[in-house]
Amino acid sequence: MGLLDGLLGHGSDLTPGEVDQQLAGVLTQGESVRVAFRVLRDLMVFTDRRLILIDKQGMTGRKVEYLTVPYRAITSFSVETAGSFDMDSELKVWVSGRPDPIERTLKRGADVMGIQQAIAASLK
Numbered sequence: 001m002g003l004l005d006g007l008l009g010h011g012s013d014l015t016p017g018e019v020d021q022q023l024a025g026v027l028t029q030g031e032s033v034r035v036a037f038r039v040l041r042d043l044m045v046f047t048d049r050r051l052i053l054i055d056k057q058g059m060t061g062r063k064v065e066y067l068t069v070p071y072r073a074i075t076s077f078s079v080e081t082a083g084s085f086d087m088d089s090e091l092k093v094w095v096s097g098r099p100d101p102i103e104r105t106l107k108r109g110a111d112v113m114g115i116q117q118a119i120a121a122s123l124k
Contacts, residue, residue, distance in 0.1 A: 014036040014037070014038055014043070016032065016033040016034070016035075016036070018036075019033045019036040019043070019045055020033060022043070022054075023045065023052070026052065026066060027047065028049070031047050031048060031049050032047060032048050033045055033046070033047050034046045034047060034048060034118070034122075035114070035118050037110070037111055037114065037115055037118075039104075039106050039107060039110050040107070041056040041061050042054060042055050042056060042104075044104070044115060044118075046118045046119075046122055049070070049071070050068050050069060050070050050071060051068070051069040051071065051074070051093070051119070051122070052066060052067070052068050052069075053066075053067040053069070053102070053104065054066055054067075055067070067102065069093065069095055069102070071122045071123060073095045073096050073097070074093055074094070074095060074119070074122075074123060075094045075095065075096050076093075076094045077091070077092060077093045077094065077101075077116075077119050078090075078091075078092045078101075079091050079092075079112050079113075079115065079116045081112050082112075088105045088106060088107060089105070089106040089107075089110055089112045090103065090104070090105055090106065091103070091104045091106060091112070091115060093119070
């Protein structure tokens with residue numbers, strides 16, 4: 001995936017090694033990354049234990065929010081693909097104990113089906 005695709009917000013798969021370096025200090029001992037997706041600067045990381053949503057904020061990206069969702073807490077989820085006039089895709093994850101879903105907007109070209117498959121596989 002080229003630099004231009006990354007700047008346009010297209011999703012990409014990352015190798016577990018790339019993600020392990022970025023999540024030093026976040027992953028617990030023995031926790032391993034299964035699959036990860038990047039959209040612009042943000043990451044969606046699926047480990048063997050949880051979903052980690054990483055939101056890099058600000059101009060420099062130095063401020064980072066890490067949202068952890070244990071798979072057992074996910075009650076349902078939905079993905080909406082981009083259409084002809086609606087250029088963005090959407091991901092919604094409902095978590096027990098929260099009245100509103102966690103929502104993420106994904107730019108056209110993001111691997112929406114790959115993200116959907118990763119969530120579905122983790123809920124087995």
